[in-house]
Structure formats: structure tokens, C-alpha cells
Amino acid sequence: MNEFIKKEKKRNRSSYTSCSAVGYRPNVFSTTLSHLIATNSAHLITPFLPIRDRLKEKVEEFFGCEYELATEFTDLISWSRGTSIGWHSDDNRPYLKQRDFTAVCYLNSYGRDFEGGLFHFEDGEPKMVFGNFFCSESPHLSEEAAMSILLASERMFTLTFD
Numbered sequence: 001m002n003e004f005i006k007k008e009k010k011r012n013r014s015s016y017t018s019c020s021a022v023g024y025r026p027n028v029f030s031t032t033l034s035h036l037i038a039t040n041s042a043h044l045i046t047p048f049l050p051i052r053d054r055l056k057e058k059v060e061e062f063f064g065c066e067y068e069l070a071t072e073f074t075d076l077i078s079w080s081r082g083t084s085i086g087w088h089s090d091d092n093r094p095y096l097k098q099r100d101f102t103a104v105c106y107l108n109s110y111g112r113d114f115e116g117g118l119f120h121f122e123d124g125e126p127k128m129v130f131g132n133f134f135c136s137e138s139p140h141l142s143e144e145a146a147m148s149i150l151l152a153s154e155r156m157f158t159l160t161f162d
Helices: 002-019 033-038 048-063
Strands: 028-032 070-080 085-088 101-106 114-116 119-121 131-135 140-142 145-158
Touching (some): 028 033, 048 070, 048 131, 048 145
Antiparallel strands (some): 028 070, 070 145, 085 140, 101 131, 101 145
16 A cells, blocks of 8 residues: 555656646645646546545545535645635535545645645544645644645545536
């Protein structure tokens, strides 16, 4: 598993670097599957898929809902120095209520490639292996990115197939 993750992280970093765009807040850049298609970069989708599928399997296993999840959203995101986000949940808008679970996979290494930017939850700290899995309704924040650039792959999953 660890070698698979290392290889896929490297492939995802390359895709991200090739075509990220200004994100949803200052100092944030991101790219999504639909952005890659719209910018005639569909060939860069391939690196997203293996790690997205592996994360989906791990989230299903962790939450006991094997073969029940659909991927609702996938992106690659970077936080430059000074970026943070306060308390929120990933289903905090009416158009996001279908989100049941979130997975965030770090594509670079804390302490070596970046500092700061880590998650904090109201109900305890997550065990971080190569990222975080949590219920999308869980209030959390991300502390300020303090050094260099944090790269992550975000995946939101749903149990709703409407």
C-alpha cells in the first residue's frame, strides 16, 4: 500500500502542477476533473483515478459501507503560506448536503515540504496516516500554512444516488 501511495502522490503532483487554477480563496490553487476536461487536458485525469479509487475503498472499509459510496467531488488543491480556513463542515451549504464522507490525502510531506495547514476537529484529533477520513458533517478547521506549499487531494463521497 505505501509504495502504491508514494507512486500515485507523485503522479497527482505532476497533474496538479500542469494545470492548477486560482482556487476559492486567496493563496489557494486547485484543479478538478471537470476543469481538466474543459481545458482539453483530459489525459491528466488518469493520475487521479487509482488513488481516488483506493481512497474510496479505504473510506468504505473505515465507515463500514462497502460498495455503497459514490464519488461526489474530486480535486487537487494547494495552500500557499498564509492560507487557513476557520471552523466549517464540508456539507455546510444546501447544495452540499449530499456529502457524507470526506477524504483528504496529502501529496507532500509535513515537516519536509510544508508546515502548518493541519486539520483540527471539534471532537478530537484524527489519526493521520497519509491523510484524513471523516464524516462531512464534522466541524473542522485547517490551521495556517506556515512554510512552502501544502498539496492535497480532496475527495467527497455520498451515499445518495438521486
